Amino acid sequence: AQSVTQLDSQVPVFEEAPVELRCNYSSSVSVYLFWYVQYPNQGLQLLLKYLSGSTLVKGINGFEAEFNKSQTSFHLRKPSVHISDTAEYFCAVVRGGSEKLVFGKGTKLTVNP
Amino acid sequence: DVKVTQSSRYLVKRTGEKVFLECVQDMDHENMFWYRQDPGLGLRLIYFSYDVKMKEKGDIPEGYSVSREKKERFSLILESASTNQTSMYLCASSTGAANTEAFFGQGTRLTVV
Numbered sequence: 001a002q003s004v005t006q007l008d009s010q011v012p013v014f015e016e017a018p019v020e021l022r023c024n025y026s027s028s029v030s031v032y033l034f035w036y037v038q039y040p041n042q043g044l045q046l047l048l049k050y051l052s053g054s055t056l057v058k059g060i061n062g063f064e065a066e067f068n069k070s071q072t073s074f075h076l077r078k079p080s081v082h083i084s085d086t087a088e089y090f091c092a093v094v095r096g097g098s099e100k101l102v103f104g105k106g107t108k109l110t111v112n113p
Numbered sequence: 114d115v116k117v118t119q120s121s122r123y124l125v126k127r128t129g130e131k132v133f134l135e136c137v138q139d140m141d142h143e144n145m146f147w148y149r150q151d152p153g154l155g156l157r158l159i160y161f162s163y164d165v166k167m168k169e170k171g172d173i174p175e176g177y178s179v180s181r182e183k184k185e186r187f188s189l190i191l192e193s194a195s196t197n198q199t200s201m202y203l204c205a206s207s208t209g210a211a212n213t214e215a216f217f218g219q220g221t222r223l224t225v226v
Contacts, residue, residue: 009153032212043117043203043217044156051212090155094212099144099163100171101207101215105155 004093004104012110015083021076021107023091033074034092034101035065044090050074061085086111116140119204119218126225132191134221136204142216143209145187147171147179150201150220162187163209194225 007022025031032051036044048059055067065076074091091104120135138145144163148156148171158171160179168179176198180188187206191198201222207215 006155034214036217043219044205044215045217046214049212049214099207099209100158100161100169101146101205102158102172103148103156105153 004091004102006091006104006107008107009105010108010110012112013081014112016080018079019077019081019085019109021089021091021109023074023076023104025072025074025091025093027072027093027095029095029097032094033065033067034094035059035063035074035076036090036092036103038088038090038106040087047076047089081109081111083111083113085109117204117206117216117218119202119221121221122219124221124223126191126194126223128195128225130191130194130225132194132223132225134189134191134202134204134223136187136189136206136218137185138187138206138216139185140206140208140216141184142206143184144207144215145181146205146207146215147177147187147189148203148205149173150203156203159189191223194223196225199223199225 005024034049035047038044048057050057050067058064088106090106117138147159162168162181178190203220204218205215
């Protein structure tokens with residue numbers, strides 16, 4: 001069975017600082033990887049996804065993520081955060097051959113002025 | 114604009130009641146999902162449907178059932194509501210390909226008293 005581990009439940013940062021949200025997955029087969037964001041009192045929306053090809057994936061709002069197969073990681077980064085990036089971020093995986101979308105426990109990013 | 118609509122944003126039910134949560138999507142998607150979201154636990158998959166009348170159990174199906182009689186509608190049923198089913202419930206849909214984005218509804222916050 002596949003699983004997704006988000007290593008930090010909460011990440012506080014100051015505005016304009018860089019941030020990295022960590023995600024590791026376990027799977028012995030190929031996977032598709034996603035990052036979703038949930039703003040307060042809203043549903044989830046897609047930030048970016050890795051399907052194949054280039055290991056560096058760019059998403060919306062200046063976020064990017066790097067797929068590392070040897071370390072089974074898919075960490076999310078932003079070089080300079082804004083107050084409006086305060087939200088909960090979820091890493092998710094679909095195993096090749098399946099269509100089930102499985103989520104990690106989420107990381108709450110708080111951007112302080 | 115794509116849309117996944119959950120019938121209620123807030124719901125209060127009594128212990129032992131049979132509860133129906135409804136979800137409708139207008140994108141002609143094959144896949145539909147029901148998740149439960151709890152603080153610190155992320156999104157946990159309850160049930161997944163990949164076609165009309167087809168379903169698969171997720172990670173936490175106990176106490177729940179689902180119905181998908183039409184492609185656009187996926188219902189979650191709590192056979193006999195209990196207080197430990199108080200939670201946020203999220204519905205999502207996606208195409209039949211594993212590498213595509215899932216679209217989420219706004220969620221239903223269910224309180225069982």
